[in-house]
Amino acid sequence: MRVISLTNASGNHWYDGNDKLYIHLPLDFNMAANLGYLGRNKNECMFDIEDNVITRVVKTTVTNRLVQIYANKNNEMIVQFVNSIPEKTELTEVVSFIWEWFDLERDLSPFYKMAKGDSLLEKPVQEFHGLRVIGVPDLFEALCWGVLGQQINLAFAYTLKRQFVERFGTSIEFNGKKYWTFPTYKQIAKLTPEDLGDIKMTVRKSEYIIGIAQLMNSGELSKEKLLAMNFKDAEKSLIKIRGIGPWTANYVLMRCLRFPTAFPIDDVGLHNAIKFLRGSEKKPSKEELIDLSLNWSGWQAYATFYLWRVLY
16 A cells, blocks of 8 residues: 655644545544534434444535545544545645544643543543544534524524525435535525525524625635634624624634633533533522633633533
């Protein structure tokens, strides 16, 4: 087998083994723990998991590529292209997407050290050790998912996302199944709320999503601009957008922009996880949450994600 060792612009170590890509994983990465999170809802439309293999579409600057992703016993993540031969320029893009999706750049040892001494996190980090904050690398998708999930339960949010994706996204068919891409902001920026009428979301949410798409289409809002800011400025910039409150902003800061200090303090799932772990009947007050999070300084996003995982 011809092996070409490569390092992409982010320093991610991987190599091309002709028909597959091999990504070296951090020692504390646990594929089973991450698949457990990814498989939490059967109505997920952006990827499919079967026999510990993830099948999904990854967008590149050339085209959309269908890939299958799994881990081997050598602590490597394998990426296999399905029914297509990518150009060399696409390989780095695909690896970079997966690296960001699983937050593979981050050293979790300081988080685990802190969590072992934390009464709430001690059990979750033992049970789900190796879990990463699974990201939503595309800013428009992350913002839409945040808006769709506002003030409804998770199951209904997944239903709305599927309706939105299947109405406006594109797909690749393989073995009788469609694998979808998320609609682009360029597509949605041209629409009116009436165009989203078939989707069972409120007119206001339709307006929010179209407004976000228009901001991105004009260049006023972009992932690059937000990443150039510090946490507080990025949070303020997001909250200024119609339809984006503190919860949605911190969700996006956590899942897309990768700020480890992002903390969706008003999240119902976070409250329920703390109630469950405490054996309490009442949700924690905001003051209690602030006190609890003092111990999580610099790791609020990971603390939240591990507490969410307790509920699934």
